[in-house]
Every structure is written in structure tokens, then in C-alpha cells.
Amino acid sequence: MNYRHAYHAGNFADVVKHAVLARLVEYLKQKDKAFRVIDTHAGIGLYDLGSEEAGKTGEWRGGIGRLLDATFSPEAAALLKPYLDAVGETDASGELSFYPGSPLVVRRLLRKQDRLSAIELHPQDVQLLKELFAEDFQVRVTELDGWLALGAHLPPKEKRGLVLVDPPFEKEGEFLRLVEGLQRAHRRWPGGIYALWYPIKDRKAVAGFRQALADAGIPKIMDIGFEIRRPSSEPRLDGTGMIVVNPPYTLERELNVLLPALHALLAEEKGSGWSLEWLAGETVSG
Numbered sequence: 664m665n666y667r668h669a670y671h672a673g674n675f676a677d678v679v680k681h682a683v684l685a686r687l688v689e690y691l692k693q694k695d696k697a698f699r700v701i702d703t704h705a706g707i708g709l710y711d712l713g714s715e716e717a718g719k720t721g722e723w724r725g726g727i728g729r730l731l732d733a734t735f736s737p738e739a740a741a742l743l744k745p746y747l748d749a750v751g752e753t754d755a756s757g758e759l760s761f762y763p764g765s766p767l768v769v770r771r772l773l774r775k776q777d778r779l780s781a782i783e784l785h786p787q788d789v790q791l792l793k794e795l796f797a798e799d800f801q802v803r804v805t806e807l808d809g810w811l812a813l814g815a816h817l818p819p820k821e822k823r824g825l826v827l828v829d830p831p832f833e834k835e836g837e838f839l840r841l842v843e844g845l846q847r848a849h850r851r852w853p854g855g856i857y858a859l860w861y862p863i864k865d866r867k868a869v870a871g872f873r874q875a876l877a878d879a880g881i882p883k884i885m886d887i888g889f890e891i892r893r894p895s896s897e898p899r900l901d902g903t904g905m906i907v908v909n910p911p912y913t914l915e916r917e918l919n920v921l922l923p924a925l926h927a928l929l930a931e932e933k934g935s936g937w938s939l940e941w942l943a944g945e946t947v948s949g
């Protein structure tokens with residue numbers, strides 16, 4: 664396990680992922696009934712933007728750094744507010760010192776009846792995560808293979824909620840594992856919302872992944888694509904993707920506001936774009 668999220672925390676891919684995640688959590692809060700979020704690849708939960716790792720890549724400056732003093736339309740600002748509230752305050756000089764990972768974004772949005780299960784396999788990372796949420800009875804941190812959690816932890820006893828699957832994509836076959844993991848999870852808990860992150864880097868692999876999902880026999884699958892560059896000649900993270908299974912009925916309308924607003928800020932090259940497609944269900948074309 665060589666992947667270290669500290670190099671990438673707060674980059675454009677995190678911004679899109681966490682902004683969508685926040686919309687999903689806000690939707691679940693529309694009913695009083697408790698829900699659970701299960702984060703299968705949780706990371707350390709809080710990233711120091713002054714660290715050597717963050718400084719080495721500076722990726723956060725092209726991500727959350729661009730949102731800090733940006734102006735949005737009133738509708739986009741309202742949709743981004745929960746995410747930006749979860750990110751937290753800048754200091755007196757307008758700088759952000761820390762960026763929250765997915766478990767902390769979620770935790771900052773939970774109500775008192777809601778719960779978070781955060782799963783992480785890296786022994787040092789899981790320790791940091793345990794320290795971050797020490798004595799927080801709403802959060803359970805578990806050292807476990809996230810792919811196993813997709814079976815063992817589902818369905819949660821609340822029977823409402825969301826599963827975030829955000830693997831590091833450092834091994835061959837991660838796209839296939841995502842499809843198989845989702846199929847397994849969906850069989851155990853067909854009513855859950857699932858959000859799966861994926862990189863837009865190897866276009867052939869992405870096309871194969873989308874097709875495999877379309878053929879997976881899962882009724883409602885939305886695919887979000889967000890590219891900041893046109894395809895690079897060398898493999899490079901040109902974009903970020905997110906699959907949402909059982910998306911809230913509000914999500915499509917919200918993303919049609921949110922994604923162009925974020926793209927206007929985060930795109931690096933003209934000719935790059937964003938997309939929102941149904942791979943299964945609703946308004947699949949073709």
C-alpha cells in the first residue's frame with residue numbers, strides 16, 4: 664500500500680468528490696430517520712496543507728484553493744454551502760491550513776441520530792483516524808479491507824444511508840474490483856445509495872468500466888465525469904469520475920448547477936468538460 668492521499672488532498676478530484684458527497688448527505692437529512700454512511704477507504708480524515716507532502720505537489724491550490732475566495736451564483740453557492748462549511752474556515756490571511764478527508768466532511772454534516780463507519784486498511788492511517796474520532800460515539804473506525812466491508816457491513820441496521828468507495832487505484836484490476844464489489848454490495852443492500860470514485864486517466868479502462876456497469880443488472884446508475892484537461896498523451900489524471908447508484912431524485916438537477924460552476928473554476932484547458940449520464944435507468948440514451 665504505497666498510495667498516500669496527503670499528496671493529493673484538496674485537489675480538484677477531492678473537491679468534486681466531496682461536494683457530491685455533501686449533496687448526498689444533505690439529501691439523507693431531509694427525513695428525521697437516522698442513516699449511516701460507510702466509507703470503505705477512508706484515509707486519515709484530516710490533511711495538513713502545510714505538510715511536506717502537500718507542499719511537494721501543491722495540488723490543493725488548483726482545487727480547494729480556487730474555491731476559497733470565488734464568487735458563485737446564488738443557486739450554486741447554496742448547493743456548495745454544506746461542503747464549504749465542512750471544509751472550515753480560512754485563517755486571518757485567507758489561507759486554509761487543513762483540508763478534511765471524506766470521513767470528516769461526512770462527520771461535520773451528520774445530525775446526532777446519524778452514524779459513520781470509517782474503514783481503512785493502512786495501519787498508520789487507521790491509527791490517525793482512530794485518534795481523530797476518539798470518543799466520538801457517532802463514528803466507528805475499523806481496520807479492515809474495505810472490499811470485505813462491502814459484504815460484511817451491509818446492510819447497516821439503520822437501513823438508510825450511503826456507501827462511499829474510494830480506492831487508491833494503485834493496483835491493476837481496480838475497475839473490475841469496483842464493479843464486482845458494487846454487485847456484491849447491491850445484492851445485499853439494493854436500497855442503499857452508493858458513490859464510487861474513479862480516475863479519468865486511462866480512457867480505454869474508463870470506457871470498459873462504464874460498459875461493465877451498464878451491463879451489471881443494477882437498475883439506477885448515474886455517471887459523473889469531470890475533466891480539467893483534454894486527453895493527455897502521457898497517462899495523467901485529466902479528470903475525476905463518480906458513479907452514483909440510486910441517486911436521490913434531486914441530484915441530477917443539483918449537479919446541472921454545481922458541475923458547470925466548479926468546472927468554470929477548476930478547468931485547466933479549454934475544450935475539457937463535464938458530463939452527467941445515466942448508465943442504467945431513468946433517461947438512458949441509445
Ligand code: SAM
Nearest residue numbers: 668704705706764765783784785808809829831
Ligand atoms: N476517501 C478519502 C477521502 O476522500 O478523503 C481518500 C481515500 S484514498 C483515495 C484511499 C485510501 O484507501 C488510502 O488511505 C489507503 O490507505 C486506503 N486503502 C488502500 N487499500 C485499502 C483497502 N483494501 N481497504 C481499505 N482501505 C484501503
